[in-house]
Amino acid sequence: MGWCPFKNLWLARKCNQSCQCVCVCVCVCAECVIIYRSYHRLLIIIDNDLVLFTPQALCLLPISVCIMSLYEEVKVHGYAEFCKAVSDRKGKDIFAYFSGDKDADGNSWCPDCVKAEPTVRGEISHLPEGSVFIYCQVGQRDYWKNPNNDFKKTLKLSGVPTLLRYGTPQKLVEEECFKANLVRMMFTED
Amino acid sequence: MGPLIQNNMAAFFKSRHRWKRTSCFTILTRNLTGKYDYDLVVIGGGSGGLACSKEAAQLGQKVAVLDYVEPSAKGTKWGLGGTCVNVGCIPKKLMHQAALLGTAVKDARKYGWKIKDPVSHDWETMAEAVQNHVRSLNWGHRVQLKDKKVKYLNLKGSLLDEHTVRGMTKSGKESFLTAKNIVIATGGRPKYPTDIPGAMEHGITSDDIFWLKEAPGKTLCAGFLTGIGQDTKVMVRSIALRGFDQQMAGLVTDHMQAYGTRFAWGCVPQRVDKLPSGALQVTWADTRTGKEETDSFDSVLWAVGRAPEAKALGLDKVGVEVNRETGKIVVGADESTSVSNIYAFGDIGEGRPELTPTAVKAGRLLARRLAGQSTQLMDYDNVATTVFTPLEYSCVGLSEEEAVGRHGQDAIEVYHAFYKPLEFTVAERDASQCYIKVVCERGGEQRILGLHYTGPNAGEVMQGFSLALRCGATLSHLKETVGIHPTCAEELTKVSITKRSGLDATVTGC
Numbered sequence: 001m002g003w004c005p006f007k008n009l010w011l012a013r014k015c016n017q018s019c020q021c022v023c024v025c026v027c028v029c030a031e032c033v034i035i036y037r038s039y040h041r042l043l044i045i046i047d048n049d050l051v052l053f054t055p056q057a058l059c060l061l062p063i064s065v066c067i068m069s070l071y072e073e074v075k076v077h078g079y080a081e082f083c084k085a086v087s088d089r090k091g092k093d094i095f096a097y098f099s100g101d102k103d104a105d106g107n108s109w110c111p112d113c114v115k116a117e118p119t120v121r122g123e124i125s126h127l128p129e130g131s132v133f134i135y136c137q138v139g140q141r142d143y144w145k146n147p148n149n150d151f152k153k154t155l156k157l158s159g160v161p162t163l164l165r166y167g168t169p170q171k172l173v174e175e176e177c178f179k180a181n182l183v184r185m186m187f188t189e190d
Numbered sequence: 191m192g193p194l195i196q197n198n199m200a201a202f203f204k205s206r207h208r209w210k211r212t213s214c215f216t217i218l219t220r221n222l223t224g225k226y227d228y229d230l231v232v233i234g235g236g237s238g239g240l241a242c243s244k245e246a247a248q249l250g251q252k253v254a255v256l257d258y259v260e261p262s263a264k265g266t267k268w269g270l271g272g273t274c275v276n277v278g279c280i281p282k283k284l285m286h287q288a289a290l291l292g293t294a295v296k297d298a299r300k301y302g303w304k305i306k307d308p309v310s311h312d313w314e315t316m317a318e319a320v321q322n323h324v325r326s327l328n329w330g331h332r333v334q335l336k337d338k339k340v341k342y343l344n345l346k347g348s349l350l351d352e353h354t355v356r357g358m359t360k361s362g363k364e365s366f367l368t369a370k371n372i373v374i375a376t377g378g379r380p381k382y383p384t385d386i387p388g389a390m391e392h393g394i395t396s397d398d399i400f401w402l403k404e405a406p407g408k409t410l411c412a413g414f415l416t417g418i419g420q421d422t423k424v425m426v427r428s429i430a431l432r433g434f435d436q437q438m439a440g441l442v443t444d445h446m447q448a449y450g451t452r453f454a455w456g457c458v459p460q461r462v463d464k465l466p467s468g469a470l471q472v473t474w475a476d477t478r479t480g481k482e483e484t485d486s487f488d489s490v491l492w493a494v495g496r497a498p499e500a501k502a503l504g505l506d507k508v509g510v511e512v513n514r515e516t517g518k519i520v521v522g523a524d525e526s527t528s529v530s531n532i533y534a535f536g537d538i539g540e541g542r543p544e545l546t547p548t549a550v551k552a553g554r555l556l557a558r559r560l561a562g563q564s565t566q567l568m569d570y571d572n573v574a575t576t577v578f579t580p581l582e583y584s585c586v587g588l589s590e591e592e593a594v595g596r597h598g599q600d601a602i603e604v605y606h607a608f609y610k611p612l613e614f615t616v617a618e619r620d621a622s623q624c625y626i627k628v629v630c631e632r633g634g635e636q637r638i639l640g641l642h643y644t645g646p647n648a649g650e651v652m653q654g655f656s657l658a659l660r661c662g663a664t665l666s667h668l669k670e671t672v673g674i675h676p677t678c679a680e681e682l683t684k685v686s687i688t689k690r691s692g693l694d695a696t697v698t699g700c
Contacts, residue, residue: 169322169326170329176337189332
């Protein structure tokens with residue numbers, strides 16, 4: 001069993017894609033999808049959980065895997081940071097999720113945002129390759145309630161949570177974000 | 191075994207795979223629960239198709255809708271929603287509004303607004319805003335379909351047999367769906383003249399005009415363009431607004447001429463050539479003078495009628511009867527075709543009005559009937575409509591010609607009035623074509639047969655009156671109705687001069 005993380009793999013059937021620091025390959029068992037990230041660690045993703053194997057511990061047992069979406073997640077807080085994150089990534093497919101601020105314990109003042117987040121996170125593996133996912137906390141409740149805040153005025157957001165695809169009319173607002181099938185549709189369909 | 195496994199062993203033996211989805215098609219096998227893959231498959235994702243499929247899904251049916259846009263000759267294509275959303279009602283009204291605002295800006299000065307000359311219009315700004323709105327509607331439909339659990343397939347649908355629909359991708363890959371009932375709502379597309387060399391290569395249609403990236407410039411045909419400052423000429427072979435009340439059509443065109451659109455009456459285009467400069471040279475025959483004329487234009491827009499999207503459906507193979515002359519599908523009062531489980535409605539149906547609201551309503555009623563929830567049929571009578579020409583024209587019921595044809599000149603009475611919208615006074619605008627006509631029976635209660643109005647906000651004015659017609663309004667109902675003052679609509683309640691009397695029908699004062 002030869003071992004080489006990039007392109008020269010042990011019994012791998014094909015090397016599908018590579019980008020910067022990862023290389024995605026299909027194992028000969030036909031059920032493992034292996035993502036090589038850096039030279040010495042092998043990542044296999046099982047049900048959104050990352051399971052780390054050292055090369056020595058690698059096994060060829062058939063396992064269910066989900067291909068890690070090769071997307072970039074950016075966390076921002078407030079309108080200025082959001083705009084900067086967008087302008088730094090010109091030309092990319094940007095998805096943005098707007099949520100009310102979370103407190104020190106990680107709880108948001110916006111109950112719908114609390115409800116929607118697990119659903120959105122649950123579909124995140126379906127984001128297209130090379131896309132960007134911006135998680136944006138908009139501010140405190142008082143800031144949000146003000147109808148002249150930048151998000152409402154300039155980005156034309158009407159409520160939180162909002163999930164949108166920047167530069168397109170594709171957007172899901174409030175209860176629409178509770179529906180996994182709608183979130184998945186936005187991430188996967190053109 | 192692997193020492194760092196945090197999940198339990200069960201995870202290793204899960205059989206479900208979730209691969210990153212690339213577009214692939216699978217042949218759907220027969221549903222385990224029923225005989226067919228779907229209870230209902232709708233071919234066509236326009237106003238009618240979407241309304242029907244959403245209603246059916248809400249009533250518990252398993253529904254799929256196929257929508258596919260064959261690019262226009264110029265290569266224009268668009269998303270889900272059909273003609274109305276993408277290349278019809280919506281962009282038309284928005285661009286019409288752009289033109290009206292142009293006129294309003296000019297009027298504004300008379301009302302005291304200090305607006306600097308020259309006021310110019312930027313096509314790109316308007317087009318982008320309109321196109322963005324249309325795209326948000328495309329998205330809205332996608333969300334609705336997904337939410338209502340309607341399967342949406344971006345495939346070109348055709349019939350294989352009475353229960354099988356073939357869907358084809360752009361690249362030719364096929365897939366098949368079986369359905370208990372099939373509904374065809376594929377609508378129509380603008381016609382290109384077939385006998386004019388250069389027509390298709392160099393001309394555009396309504397499919398293209400709303401998606402142009404640049405202003406069409408000096409154009410042959412299309413009214414709203416004058417309002418946004420484009421040099422426009424409309425060429426008419428014989429009559430304008432065929433099928434509509436011709437007196438009203440005349441008022442509409444008179445107004446357009448008065449406001450700067452040039453008309454070439456009785457002219458038949460013969461050829462279109464592209465000049466080295468890129469401009470289009472059109473040659474036409476003027477039937478009134480017998481002479482041949484030419485002129486050059488930046489754009490040539492064909493608005494010579496619409497043809498049904500029925501040719502590629504495989505209708506003859508399955509035995510669905512089509513009207514030889516029009517190419518539309520022959521339908522019964524319940525939208526049924528000659529094949530028992532296949533239905534058709536909307537623009538594709540023979541004899542049906544080519545309007546969104548009728549398609550939407552018919553689609554919903556059809557869905558209810560197919561789900562066994564109702565027996566109600568669509569009522570296509572007394573459907574109000576509006577033509578959004580620069581001077582808007584709305585009507586409900588019969589035209590004067592139709593009323594005379596059905597009842598005879600002696601049995602009908604036509605009340606009419608030329609009025610002036612109050613807003614035109616200060617703006618010093620010419621209101622000679624603002625006109626109202628009430629066509630009613632001459633005897634008995636004098637039931638109203640048709641109402642016609644030209645003037646501002648024609649659609650808004652007529653909507654309420656169409657309800658009146660549905661309730662069987664008579665002339666006395668109309669006359670007993672107290673008008674809202676000052677409006678244009680109130681003039682409908684004040685008509686008193688008949689055409690028969692020959693008296694001057696111009697409204698004077700309050």
